[in-house]
Amino acid sequence: MNFPDDLQYTREHEWCRVKGGRAVVGITDHAQDALGDVVYLELPKVGDVLKKGETFGVVESTKAVSDLFAPVSGKVVEVNDPLVDAPETVNEDPYEEGWMIQVEMSDPKELKELLDPAAYRKFLEEEAE
Amino acid sequence: MAQRTPLYDVHVKAGARIVEFAGWEMPVQYTGILDEHEAVRRRAGLFDVSHMGEVVFRGPKALESLQRLFTNDLSKCADGQAMYGCLCRDTGGIVDDVVVYRRSATDLLVCVNAANRQKDFDWLHGHAAGADVQNESDAWAQLALQGPAAAAVVQKLTAVRLTSVGTYRFTTGEVAGVPCIVARTGYTGEDGFELFCPPGRAPALWGSLLEAGAAERVVPAGLGARDSLRLEMAYRLYGSDMDDETTPLEAGLGWVVKLDKGGFVGREALARQKEAGVPRKLVGFTLTDPGIPRHGYRVLRDGQPVGLVTSGTRSPSLEIAVGLAYVPAPLAAEGSTFAVEIRGRAAAARVVKTPFYSKPKPASPGAAP
Secondary structure, eight states: OOOOTTOEEOTTSEEEEEETTEEEEEEOHHHHHHHOSEEEEEOOOTTOEEOTTSEEEEEEESSOEEEEEOSSOEEEEEEOTHHHHOTTHHHHOTTTTTOOEEEEESOGGGGGGSBOHHHHHHHHHHHHO | OOBOOTTHHHHHHTTOEEEEETTEEEEEESSOHHHHHHHHHHSOEEEEOTTSEEEEEESTTHHHHHHTTOSSOGGGSOTTEEEEEEEEOTTSOEEEEEEEEEEETTEEEEEEOGGGHHHHHHHHHHHOSSOEEEEOGGGOEEEEEESTTHHHHHHTTBSSOGGGSOTTBEEEEEETTEEEEEEOOOSSSSOEEEEEEOGGGHHHHHHHHHHHTTTTTOEEOOHHHHHHHHHHTTOOOBTTTBOTTSOTTTTTOGGGOOGGGOOOTTHHHHHHHHHHOOSEEEEEEEESSSSOOOTTOEEEETTEEEEEEEEEEEOTTTOSEEEEEEEEGGGOSTTOEEEEEETTEEEEEEEOOSOSOOOOOOOOTTTOO
């Protein structure tokens, strides 16, 4: 399974790519694999204000419903709207085309609480036990 | 501790994702639910349904005795024919929905849902007058090959002439050298076969079917696809769409309740309910707003909860959200509208005809240039 080095991860299986003051957010390869075929997404609107750890949307596969949790706090400045019409992109390319939202971070210090790839892998191993 | 079918190791080796279902560790998917669903609709998929149970009625009173416990009319079921129906309590509540395979008037096999193996056996054994009733669930494995290519694939492996086995008919014979009940039944809406065989021979039969179906690109299929396939057909799932508290009339299974066949357990209650009219009915609906309905979501009318969704998914074949729900009888007519509460939001829904999915009509020969 693939966990790119330039990303940071949450224990709820979101990833976060920092670009200046912005964080691009999606779900991890592990999350898309565990969900199975993604068939439906609910994403926030531009301008919505997110608080770290709170739900910002929903991802549904054929069998399962899963909440999306904000890895950082801030205002939503961009939403990958085409994804809603092509949710399978989340399975096919979770880290690039499958990004979900961009957040203007209100407290970049929160990034320190996220996991690096090694720590996320370790967390997955512990979770599997 | 969950039980395993004789094919458990085969599933794990094939890379299946295993989940617990009705007390069984079962494959939910191999490559993906959508892939497997499509394979069954277009080619064929192979399912392990060994978790299903088998209860056998034998003896001179076997037919008479099962007839008193079954809502459909077994006098209309020929030897070598299968019949779907319900087992009901005195109240009319459904103990289980089952398929009866009538081998003869003195030998009938009842195929029951996995979760109800013990419950059904206890019920049938406790209420069968004069018949020898055996729980043979552990003596049978069951493989289901379903899809338009199923017959051609099975035919490669058997001397049984499958063209002579019609829908909901069965016979016995060897498939790939394994003695089987070869039944043209299933739970997908496609043509196909359910093969009942000795558990020890199931892995060999499984391998032979996949090998014989390689050219047709037959794939193993899991419970996930089984569920989306059955729901596209609006086939009910016991435990989700009905239980001991719902009657066949409420569940839309009135077509398997034969009130005029003579006495059977539940008949009086069902006759009374039919006379009075059912208070609620299981209907098929589609969402006209975004979202996916799920088991347990509430049905709203004018903002008030009036019913419950019992099954729902995004139909892989139709690419729309479909579901089954209990609604008050006045809302059950085709075209009626209500809302489904999805995470606090009211998503508009409309009652539609079922099955949701029907096979595309083949082009008539000679019609095209």
